[in-house]
Amino acid sequence: MGDRLEDRVAVVTGGASGNGRAICRTFADRGASVVVADLRETPRQGGTPTHELIEADGGEATFVECDVSDRADLESAVDAAEAFGGVDSMVNNAGIFRGEEFLDVTEADLQAFLDVNVKGVFFGAQVAAERMLENDGGSIVNMSSIGAVRALGTYPSYDLTKGAVTSLTYSLADRFGGEGVRVNAVMPGIVGTAMTEEDVPIVGTEQGDRYAKSSIPMARFGEPDEVADAVCFLASEEASYVNGETLVVDGGVTHTG
Numbered sequence: 001m002g003d004r005l006e007d008r009v010a011v012v013t014g015g016a017s018g019n020g021r022a023i024c025r026t027f028a029d030r031g032a033s034v035v036v037a038d039l040r041e042t043p044r045q046g047g048t049p050t051h052e053l054i055e056a057d058g059g060e061a062t063f064v065e066c067d068v069s070d071r072a073d074l075e076s077a078v079d080a081a082e083a084f085g086g087v088d089s090m091v092n093n094a095g096i097f098r099g100e101e102f103l104d105v106t107e108a109d110l111q112a113f114l115d116v117n118v119k120g121v122f123f124g125a126q127v128a129a130e131r132m133l134e135n136d137g138g139s140i141v142n143m144s145s146i147g148a149v150r151a152l153g154t155y156p157s158y159d160l161t162k163g164a165v166t167s168l169t170y171s172l173a174d175r176f177g178g179e180g181v182r183v184n185a186v187m188p189g190i191v192g193t194a195m196t197e198e199d200v201p202i203v204g205t206e207q208g209d210r211y212a213k214s215s216i217p218m219a220r221f222g223e224p225d226e227v228a229d230a231v232c233f234l235a236s237e238e239a240s241y242v243n244g245e246t247l248v249v250d251g252g253v254t255h256t257g
């Protein structure tokens with residue numbers, strides 16, 4: 001599998017931390033150059049910036065400050081890929097998550113979710129597709145969640161946005177499949193990152209451990225590297241006939257119980 005992303009160029013939003021960081025590193029391990037596009041350079045949970053880690057391992061990467069809710073920032077991230085030969089793979093991964101009571105959600109609360117989780121993916125796909133159509137095609141992978149298809153708790157705005165990301169993926173797969181741009185999504189279950197360890201503490205808590213053991217067939221939460229492998233598979237030539245797919249990476253929880 002090692003060389004199937006050789007000489008490819010990936011732009012990964014939210015690449016500083018968590019799943020995005022693992023996605024960047026997996027692309028680089030398989031020979032791709034990587035643009036890390038994020039609000040912040042250093043990982044949320046500390047450590048060396050993703051692009052520096054990749055460069056220290058002998059890979060090619062750069063960091064671009066990018067707020068995905070701003071289309072111009074997304075354009076800059078895709079522009080930065082030109083230095084490596086132009087974007088082949090766009091991973092619309094940046095997202096936000098928090099618990100909320102539906103009856104308390106304000107217009108501002110909902111808008112914040114829509115701006116990052118929906119608008120960020122929509123225009124991330126748009127700026128990348130424009131560039132891919134001018135070049136030799138490419139692959140777009142959007143980050144959904146199993147929250148799109150099953151309720152796991154009190155996350156109505158988040159679940160709504162992930163449903164939207166999933167629908168958008170199907171729509172774009174139909175729009176661009178005939179023009180050499182494949183569009184797919186990954187649907188992770190609960191994965192240990194700052195999002196699930198700090199924003200909504202689940203992973204690493206006693207209650208979370210009990211839930212994992214009793215409700216997830218594999219009896220554990222996922223790792224960012226496991227999400228990254230799924231993303232890189234969809235981006236790679238191994239997935240050359242995969243289009244409009246949502247790849248569930250959840251230890252089996254969605255289709256059981």
Ligand SMILES: NC(=O)c1ccc[n+]([C@@H]2O[C@H](COP(=O)([O-])OP(=O)(O)OC[C@H]3O[C@@H](n4cnc5c(N)ncnc54)[C@H](O)[C@@H]3O)[C@@H](O)[C@H]2O)c1
Pocket residue numbers: 013014015016017018019020037038039040043044066067068069093094095096097116143144145146187188189190191192193194195196
């Ligand atoms: N962790 C999980 O259990 C889980 C499960 C399913 C889906 N996901 C999805 O995976 C993606 C990554 O989540 P994570 O768990 O790695 O979270 P994380 O909080 O660890 O990392 C998210 C990264 O996105 C960046 N980011 C946030 N808002 C941004 C913005 N407006 N513009 C640019 N970058 C921004 C943050 O700075 C951070 O570096 C999200 O789309 C999330 O919904 C996560």
